[in-house]
Amino acid sequence: MISDANRLGLDYEAEARSLPYGEPIWDVHTHVQSVASAETMLKAMDVYGVEKVWSMSNLEITAELKEIFGDRIEFIAVPNFSQKDEEGTFTTDWWKRIEKFAEIGTKICKFWAAPRGLDFDPMFAIDHPTRRTAMDIARDCGMMFMTHVGDPDTWFATHYKDASKYGTKADHLASLEKMLDEYSDVTWIAAHMAAHPEHLDILQGVLDRHSNLYIDTSATKWMIREWSKHPKELADFCARNEGRVLFGSDIVTNDDNVDFDLYASRYWALRTMWETEYDGPSPIVDPDLTLIEPEKGKKQTAKLLGAGIPNGELDFVYRNAAVDLLSPMYEW
Ligand SMILES: [Zn+2]
Secondary structure, three states: OOOOOOOOOOHHHHHHHHHOOOEEEEEEEEEEOOOOOOOHHHHHHOOOOEEEEEOOOHHHHHHHHHHHHHHHEEEOOOOOOOOOOOOOOOOOOHHHHHHHHHOOOOOOEEEEEEEHHOOOOHHHOOOOHHHHHHHHHHHHOOOEEEEOOOOOOHHHHOOOOHHHOOHHHHHHHHHHHHHHOOOOOEEEHHHHHHHOOOHHHHHHHHHHHHEEEEOOOOOOHHHHHHHHHOHHHHHHHHHHHOOOEEOOEEEEEEEEHHOHHHHHHHHHHHHHHOOOOOOOEEEEEEEHHHOOOOHEEEEEEEEEEOOOOOOOHHHHHHHHHHHHHHHOOOOO
16 A cells, blocks of 8 residues: 555565575664554564664563564663653652663663753753763663764754754764763664764764774665765774674554554665665655755655665674674573
């Protein structure tokens, strides 16, 4: 059926069978936010060879999810975003919550610092004092950090045009680098390629300067749109940074979007990008294209130009980097 996740009317189950890679994949960045979506998410994982996911789920549903997913899910500590207007949600309650996540075996703590967070509260800056309290607790609990700093260039050209309010993309990266030094004894995973899929040269500099930094490849629409402008550069970048680039999708599941095509579309697009030399439209509607060129309408999809990376070279991105980095932290 045609939807915003499937403008091409693809049969995502059949499509998966024709992709070249055959080994298990680990997805280090998802948001499984509802129990009702679990079976549909599991089906998308099965169809696309995803053995295991790390999920930013509310603490309250982790036990139920664990019962359904078993060892196919691990959690990433997050504040209780469902209570975002309550006092303490991002301070006192969050600090307690980190310890509770640690008690259930959580090894990664997420610090979301997108510039749009500043519309809501100054504490969403990555270097805000309340963050440091949370970071100190997470470090004491033996967790590594995952962070989201920055956003697409398309946003800095539109929503974030007012640099006096939101800062520039370079400002946010500089703050991240400062924190990477300050917490140099902690391993960090910068989500969404540290917000730099557009500028792999800048990203390379950051990785070269900070040996405690790893990146994930999540945020499918954004990544596909930008990588497709330089697929060869992406392949070279991954080869050069073997072990530091971890596969992630950023699939978000909740009670309102229980939809196999929605979840599967992310895996289809990412795997098609990495594994094939596909040259055609992405099946997923990308609202960022409308931001830049509203006159072209609301159903625009990015061009997808595959990087065609051979299976043997994909092992690290798809699984081995996560095995090497994360497995030693758990008692599996
Ligand atoms: Zn995410």
